[in-house]
Amino acid sequence: MGIPEPGSYMPLKDLKMEIKDVEGRGANGGFTLSFWLYLNCATPLPSTVLLQKHPDNAFSAPFLILDEWNGIMLFPLFFLHQEASSPSNALCWKPIPSASNKSRFPLMKWVHIDCEISQVSLRLHIDGEIVGERQLLTSSPINSGSHSDVSEMVSHCCIQGNDGGLQGYVYGVELFSQLSSIQNHSLKDSPLQLSIDSSSACEIDEGVDGVWNIVGGKASCRKKFSLDVMLLDALGRPVNKEVEVAATLVYADTITPVEKSSDAEAPLLTMYDGVESASAERPSKLIQGRASFKLKISQLSSKCSNRLFRIKFDVQKMGRYPFLEAFSMPIRCVSRNRPARSSSVTWRKSPPSIHSFNRPQSPGLDAGSSDVLYNIIHEAKQSPSSKRIKLGQERSLPVLMDGCMLKEANLDSKSHARTTTNEDNAAACTNGVLERADSHDDEVEDFSSDSENSEAADSVPCKFSAHIGPISDLVIFRYCIGGLSERCLLLKEIALAYEEEALCSFSEQVSLFTGCTHHRRQILISKRLIDIGIKCWNLISKNSQNVLWEDLVSELQDHFMTLTFCRTRCLTKQDFEVLRRVAGCQDTTVSQENFEKMWCWLYPVAFTLSQKQINPLWSSLSPKWIEGFITKEEAESSLQQEGPGGGLMPPGTFILRFPISRSWPHPDAGTLLVTYVGTDYTIHHRILSHDYAYSTKEMMDRPIQEMLLDEPELSRLGRSVRRQ
Template sequence: MPLSGFFVSRLLNLPSHYAAGLILVGCCPGGTASNIVTYIARGNVALSVLMTAASTLSAVVMTPLLTAKLAGQYVAVDAIGLLMSTLQVVLLPVVVGAFMNQYLKGVVKFVSPFMPPFAVATVAILCGNAIAQSSSAILMSGQQVVLAAVLLHISGFFFGYVLSRTLGIDVSSSRTISIEVGMQNSVLGVVLATQHFGNPLTAVPCAVSSVCHSILGNIINEKDDFNGIFSLCFWLYYPHPFPSTILHQHTSDITSATPFLELNVNKELVLYPIRAVPQGATVTNDVARTKNEVPFNKWVHIGCEVTTDFMRLYMNGVIVGETRVTCTADSLRKIYLIGANEYDSIYLHGVEILPIMSSIKYFYVKDPPVQLHFDATSATDVEVDGDGVWTVLGGKAPSRRNFSLTVVLKDAFARSVNKEMELVATLTYADNGAHVEKLDNAEAPLLTCKDGVEFASWDKPTRLISGHASFRLWISKLSSQCDNRLFRIKFNVFKMGRRYPFLEAFSRPIRCILPNLVPNPRTSTLIWKRSTSAIHTFNGPSWLNGGTMEPINNVVHESKLTPLSKRIKLGQANPVVNVKPDNVLKQPDVVRHEDGRLNGRTLDGKQEPHERACNLVTSASEKDVMNFAEQVAQFSGCHHHRNIIRISKRMIEDGTKVWNSLSQNFDHVWWDKMILVLRDQFIKISCCRNRFLVHQDFEVLRRIGGFQEKVIQENFEKMWCWLYPVAFALSQNGLNEMWDTRWIEGFVTKEEAESSLHGLGGTLVDPGTFTLRFPTSRSWPHPDAGNLIITYVGSDFAIHHRLLSLDFFHSSGGKSLKDMLLEESELSRLGRITSRSVRLV
C-alpha cells in the first residue's frame, strides 16, 4: 500500500500536499473496520484480527519510516515526531486498554456499551473537521483526490486477493487478506497529518480515504455475498436412540420439508444433499453418513459443510462422512433450515453459520456445553452387594444410616466448570424413573441435613462449589409398595421450569434395607471396621478395628459371618455401632473451639465432603487442626480419625505447591514431566531411600488419578490425596524399614494381590501365605487412607483381606510389625508379588 500510494500520486500528478497525504494513508496499518467487513463477507475473521493486530503493532516503527522515505520526496517529514505521535495514538491506547481490562474490570464493563458510538462520533468529527478546514480547495480539486483514494484502495483489494490466490491460499482467506490490505486506518492518517504537516490539505486524502474504503468494502461484500459454500456447526445432545430428523431443509420452490440432517435406525447421522438441483440434473441418493454410532446422553459436536460439489459431515472436529453432490450457488441461496420440533427432545447448543471448513475445527473447542455427572468414586458409607447394587440402611431415626454422594458439573471435554448453580436430590424408582411419593403424615422419602436439622431433600438445595456438590442423605421409612424395589438418587437443578436431561444425574441402583436385616447395634460394644473388599469383619478388640488401644495377644481376628459380611464397602461404615454413654450422645452436633469457632464435624465420626474438609484445614492454624483431631477422636471414640486430620493441612499445602510448580498457570501437565517430581516428593515425605518408585507404581498412581498422558488439576488432586497419606505412613518408625523388595513391594492393586496368590496351575498357594498392600480405594479424607491391608490365603483355602489399624501398632510398646504379623496363627509365610505368581520367602 505505501508503494501504491506513491505510484498513484505519480500517475495522477497530485500536488505535493495531496501526494504526501495519500502516501501517509498507504503507510497506516489496517483499520478495525476491516474485521467487521470480513465477518459480513464470510471471511476468516480470526485471520483478519491477527493481521490487524500485527500491522498495528508494526506501524509504530514502519509508518514513520515509510512515510519519511516516500513522502519526503514531496514535503518535509519529521520522522521523530511521527514516531512519537504514532506511539501515543497506537501503542498507548492498547496498553491502557489491556491494563484496564486486567485490573479495572468493573470500569470496563460500565464504559464498554458507550465506546462504539463514541468511537464513531470521534471518527466523524476528525474526518469532518479535516474536510471542513479545506472545503474550498476540495471543491476545486475534489474529483482528483477522490479518484486517487479510490485507485489506492482498489489496488490494495486487487493485489491482496490475486497474490493470495497465486500462493495457493483458499478463497475465504484470500478474501480476508484482500480486505485487510485494501482497508487502512485512515483516522490515524488524519491525526498524523494534522499534527506534523503544515498544510491542512495533507489531511484531506486521509479523510476521503476513510469514506472510500468503507464504500468499496461494502461493494465487495455485496458482490461476493454468497459463493455457494456454507458451513454449519453445533453441539448436539441426544437423550434417546430413537430415529428422528434434527434439521429440515425448506426452499421457496418446495412446499413440504425434506430431511437435511437426521439420525437413522442404525444410530448413524445422515447428511442429505440439497434437493433444489438445476434443471435436467439427476437427483442423487448419495448421502454423507457417520461410520460409527452416535453416542447418547452426552454432548457431541456436529459440523456440516455444503458446497456446490460436495458435502462433509464432521463429528468432534473430525470428518466422518463425505459425498459428491451436484448443486448451484443459486439453489443454495434459496435454502433455509428448520430445527426439530420440541417434542423430539433434541438439544442444540452454540449453533454457528461459518464461512470456511477450518472454522468447524475452531468452533469445536469454543464454548463447550456443560453436563451434570454423578461421581461414583466419591460415594461413602455405601455398600455393594454381589449383584453390583448399592445398599444403604434406611428406616426411622436413629436406626437409619446416612451416606454421602457427589455430583460434578463438567464441560464436554470433562473439565470441571465453576457456575452459580443449586442442586437438589430426590429418590426415584430405578425401573421407571418415577419419584417416590411422600405418604401422608410421614417423612419425606429422602432426607438431607443442614446445620444439624433434617429436611426433605427437595427443599434444601446444595450449591455447586468449584463445579462439585456433595450431598449427605438418609432414606426414611418407605411404604410397603416400595418393598423389593430398587431406587436411584436423581440430582437436578433447583427450581428449573423446563427439564433438561443434561442437567440431571442419577446414582447407581440402590437397595434400601431395614434395620432388622442387620445385627442389633446394642448387642456389642465393639466397632467393626471393614476393608476395601470387606470379605471379613472382626469380632474382638484388635489393632485392626480402630476401637480399643489396649494391648492384646493376637493382632488378627476372624469374625463370624453376618448378613452384611458379603458386601463390599465403598465408604466408612460401622455395621455394628459402638455404644457410647448417654452423656456423649448428648454433646452438641459440632465441636466448638474456645474462641467460639465451629469446626463443622459431626459427632458420629462420619467424614464431611472433600470440599468442606479442605476449607476447614486451609483456613485453620496448625494448632487448631491438631486440637480438632483430638476432639474428633475423643467425641467419636474413633482414634484412627486423628492421624488423617493431623496431616491434612500439610498435605494440602504441599500438594498446592507441587501443582503450581508443575503447571506454571497452565490447566494441565504432561504425565512424563510429573513422574520425577512425584518420585522426589515421595522420598521427601516418606524418608524411604531403600526403594524408589518404579514403573508399576506410577501405573497404579495413573489409575488412581484417572488420566492418561495429560493430567489436569482434578486428576492430580485425586492422586495426591492417595499418595500423601501412604508416604506419611511409611515415614513412621516400624513401617519405614518394611518398604523394600521383601515386605511391601510397592503399590499393588487388589486384583494383582489376589492373582499373585495363585500358583502356576491357577490353584491357591499354601494357607498362611500373605502379602501387604495399601488399599487403592482409600484416599484422604477417609480415615483408612495410608493404612495397610493383608491379603492372605486362609485355612479355608479362600483369599481374605484384612485392614490393619496402624494406631494400635504404634502403641504396642516397641514390638515390630514384622513380629506381630508372623505371630498370627493365620499368617505364616510372606509371599512376593511377581508378574505371574507369589514366590515364598
C-alpha cells in the first residue's frame, strides 16, 4: 500500500498517502493532492472515494465523495479547518461545508482531479479547471496552538482510498505544495485507455435497440466485418507503443468467453492476408496508436440459447485493467438466411476506391470524408518479375529514398501485351518503378495497344443471377495467371454476378497472390464502370448497333462532367480526338466495341479526376495544371524549347498527363503521370502517388499543387503543346 510508482496503476483501495511527505508545505499546512481517477462501475450512491484518518483518532471522515446525484465533493481537513468532521458528526457529512461539483462524475473514463487545500479555502479542480470552491468561515484551527503545532498535527493525517466496494484505479498520484502549477501536473503525464473507433465500423447492422446484427455461422455463410481500436492517453492523443491487441468473443451478460462451435472452430476468427485464423492466435499490432481488425463470427446466438455476444479487445502485456479493455455493443449473430430487420441501420465504410455516384455534384468528394481511399501507387508491392511471391514475404514498395511522392514509371506501351504470369501482373507497377525507361526516344504512344482488348470487349455479358458468398479460389487463380484480355472477360462476369463486398474480398486476394496491390483499384471500380457504361451506351445508341461520332460526343460530354463533379470545364475537340483514337474509330460511326474500348480508358480517368485532391488540378483554368488528354509524344514535345537552338526546357519543368495506353483492367489505368525534365537533362515519367501526399493530417491541409512544387525534381509547370 502507498502511492503508485510513476507510470504504474494502482487500485483505489490500496492508495495511502501521508501529508508529511509533502515537500515545501507551508507552516499553515496547505497542500494540493493531484491524481488521475478511473471509476470502473457504478456503485450505490453516495459513496466515499477518499478517506482522511489521523493516528490520534479512532474514527475516519470523508475527504472526497460521490453524492447521491453522482456529483463529487471535497471536504475540510482534520485540525486545519474548524468545519472539518469530528467524532460526533463523522457519519453525517451533509451539514459539513464542501467544495462540490454538481455535474455527474463520468464513469469508465480517466479524470484528473486536484484537491487544493489551504487554511482559508477549498478548491476542487477537474481536468485542470476549477469546478468547486468553498471559502471557510474561520481560519482558526480547532486546536488553539501555534501555526507550527497545527502544521505538525496536520502532517500526521493520511488520506487513503476507500475499500468499501468502490471499484476504481488511480494514476500519477502526487502531493505537493499549493504554490506548484496545477495545470502542469495535469498535462505532464497521463494514463492510457483502449477504446473502439465507432467511425471505423464496417458491414455492421445496428438495430433500434442498439444491438449489432452480424451474419455468422458456417464458413460459406458468415460475413466479414471491420473494427478499429485505438490506444489513447487521457487527453485523447494516440499512443505509439509496440504492443498487440487481442480480440475475444464473450457473452454480453457475463463477459465469459463463448465456447467453440460444434465443429470445434474458434468462435471468433480474424482475417490476415485473406487467411482465417482464430482471433486468440492472431492479435493485431498497434500502429500509430491504432489496431485494425477484420473479423468473422462462427458461433450463432441461436446455438447459445439466443444469448447476445460482445467482442472484447484487450492489451494483455500491459496488465489486466478495465481501462485497457474495450467492449463492442451487444451482438446478435444470425444466419445468412434470417430476414434482415427493417429497423436496422447498416454501418458501411466504403472500401478503397469504390466511388459513390449518388452524391450531389460538387468540385470534389465530401469535405473531410476519410471513408474513401484513393490508391494509385503508394500501396504497390515489390516483387521479382519472374518469381512468385511466397505468402507472408511480400514487401511494400518504398517511396523514393528521399521520401518524395513521385515514383518512376515504365511507360513502354507494349509492356502489358505480354501474357506471362507474374510478369504480367506487376510489369507496370513494379519493374518500372524507380527505374528510367531504357530509351525514351524509341517509345511511341501506341493507340492500338488495346487491340488485345477487342476480344474481351466484343460485348458485355447479358444477365447473371446474383451470387451469394465469396468468389471461388479457382476464379482467383484464373485471374492471377491470365493475360489482360482474359482478365477483362473474367472481371466483367464477376462484376455483374457479385456484390461489392465479394469484389472487395476478391481484390484483396488478387493483390495478395500477384504481389501487386494496383489490381485492387481496377477490381473495385469494375462494377460501376460496367453498370454506368451499359447505361451510357444504351442512352446514346438507342438500341442501334452503331452511332454517329457527333451524337456520341454530346452525350459523352455530359456523362464525363457528371462523373468528375466538374461543371466548369468540359472536354475539348483535341480531347475527343484522343478518345477517338483510343476507341479505334476509322470513320464517322462508332460501334459498341469501339465505345467499350474508349470507356475502359475514360472511366478510370474520370474516377481519378473526381477525387477531392485531384479535382482542383482539373478544374483550374489559370494555370491549367492538366492541359487535357495528351499523348506521351505531345508531352515530350512540350518540354522542348522553341526556336532554332532547340534543346530541353530547364530542369524541373513538368507536365501532368494520363497514360493513353493504359486501359481498364490494366493496373495503371487512370493514373496521373508527371512528365518532367530531370537534372540530367533527360525526360522522366513518374506516377503521382497522392496516397503518400495525403498520408498525414498536416499534408491533408495543403493543396497538391504546393506539394508538387515542393518536390526536388519539380520547379515549374510547363505548357502542353497540343497537336491540331
